[in-house]
Amino acid sequence: MSRISYREALRLALRDALAREPRAFLIGEDVGKYGGTYAVSKGMLDEFGPERVRDTPLSELGFTGIGIGAAIGGMRPIVEIMTVNFSLLALDQIVNTAALYRHMSGGQFSVPLVIRTSSGAGRQLAAQHSHSFEAWFAHVPGIRVVAAASIEDARGMLWPALLDPDPVIVFEYPALFNMEGECPDAVAVDIRSAKVRREGAQVSLITYGASLPKTLEAAEQLAREGIDAEVLDLRVLRPLDEAALLASVRKTRRAVVIDESWRSGGLAAEVMARIIEGAFYDLDAPPARVCSEEVPVPYAKHLEDAALPQAGKIVAAAERLVRGAGA
Amino acid sequence: MIAPPPSGPVPYAEELALGLLADMLRVRRLEEKSAELYGAGKIRGFLHLYVGEEAVAAGAIRALEPQDNVVATYREHAHALLRGMPMGAIMAEMYGKQEGCSRGRGGSMHLFDASTRLYGGNAIVGGGLPLAAGLALADRLRQRAGRVTACFFGEGAVAEGAFHESMNLAALWRLPVLFCCENNLYAMGTALERSESQTDLCVKAAAFGVHAIKADGMDVVAVHEAAARGRAQVAAGDRPCFIEFLTYRFRAHSMFDPELYRDKAEVAQWKTRGPIHTYSARLKAQGMLTEERFLEIERAAQEEVAQAVAFAEAGTWEPVADLARDLHTPEGQ
Ligand SMILES: Cc1ncc(C[n+]2csc(CCOP(=O)(O)OP(=O)(O)O)c2C)c(N)n1
């Protein structure tokens, strides 16, 4: 065990992957000479050289597609797309090629590709740099989508993603980069299941990504008010760990889904649908959602805060479920 | 090796000659104050400064006409200011106040101003290029002869598909677009020669069949001449024009950049070509500028900055209840 930051955890994971897997290489904008946008790959150009830490021009569609081709050609590329906002320029290659290739070729070609990208708001970066598009990727069959909300996951998700014979998108969260905590030295996390981050009996708070700390904070606050909340970190956004989801809800009989993306057509909607389909008769109350307001994330701090899920909103939603609408 | 500092007489009458100097100084002081206010926590988010590149916006924007459109990037304070946006509206925007040009919703990277035909302020690299071609297409279709759309973008955008698609379409349909490439040699930490197989961007542009002009972006006279020539060609209805302004940013890419990718010596060398001091030296040498006059211009710029800060400080926060305002256009508008 050692105490490290989320950023350092990502860095160790990446270094490990490059050291252990000779076919792996990192490719993306400013991963090398600049030292990585968030300093995650700092020093790696010197350590692994320009063939394995490959800087690209601003060409998201091109270098993501090149990652796909290289994966099919026998390499194990780790494509870094600076933020999910820019992944929209690469969406075609991810959706129309990477996700479909194996199935569409009748099982002849697999795409062992890892895409790392960052997501989320909270740093006053305004609308074009603050959105959460995890759900767009989670919509598409053929890819695995994981979200690292803890230091352990930041440290441990990359390696199993690299071993996966199919495309995996790993979401990282700049809002968490400076978070510090204990991390086991040898981490083997599985990228197939959700994880209960806090046990509780009265309401399940279900979330992923940068909303996890806010949700845990809300659970603490609820505990002080005498409400015993469970916190479930989805971790895998596609395919969803439905068993874990239903187990938690069957136990607590109430669910609040917290999702930093927009409410309409989002991941929270899918999670709620699974709950309704699978645990309808176990529920004591209709499930609730705390999502971002349906606006582009604004720059001004007070507006940004107002647009995003916050602990207070989560607490209020949970209280309503537990104490009834009149509370 | 970099070129020697710009020199030679300034071929303009006093008003334009000193106007260009004042423009550059106003931008420089605005940028320096912004950096200071970022340090003080008044400005947040991303902040990209134009220090070192002032001659490009100053020279190019003075070559435009009031009816022209301007499309810019996230490094666009200069373009907004010199196009006529009050400095206070820029500063208030960076403060996140509702008196800002975008009501505080955009911040530094999203300055918009319908009254001066500034269409942003775009933080997606290359995102402005198709938009500019589209504005130009609308002008063509609505038969607004004589309007040009000036599109500013960094050389980093040249690697994006959006650049190639927009250049091709604009050339194919002979749209009135003035493509203004601010080649400051770096896209974040990626040097031009590490990102382009053909580093002569004019050769690249010429392949689309557009006019291509290369200009010294540290020399406000060269910029102004090139922009005026380019605009005239575009306005003549012939075809789009691409201008590569060779320039350099003196400061970090943004406030987060540790600048590991370039030598301090290189920056120092480029500073000898600084657009403001070389230009004022030329004006002084030809007797068009006295030290007194220079200080007057300087004081005016500082005063303008002080007033802009006061305006921003006095600004107000948009009520949270208005969060969803302007998501859609009200009926009948
Ligand atoms: C599509 C997209 N990819 C990546 C980024 C991140 N990014 C912001 S600015 C920048 C460098 C752009 O360089 P250039 O176009 O030369 O403009 P400069 O900053 O030098 O003015 C990068 C990579 C972005 N904003 N948009």
Ligand SMILES: [Mg+2]
């Ligand atoms: Mg550049």
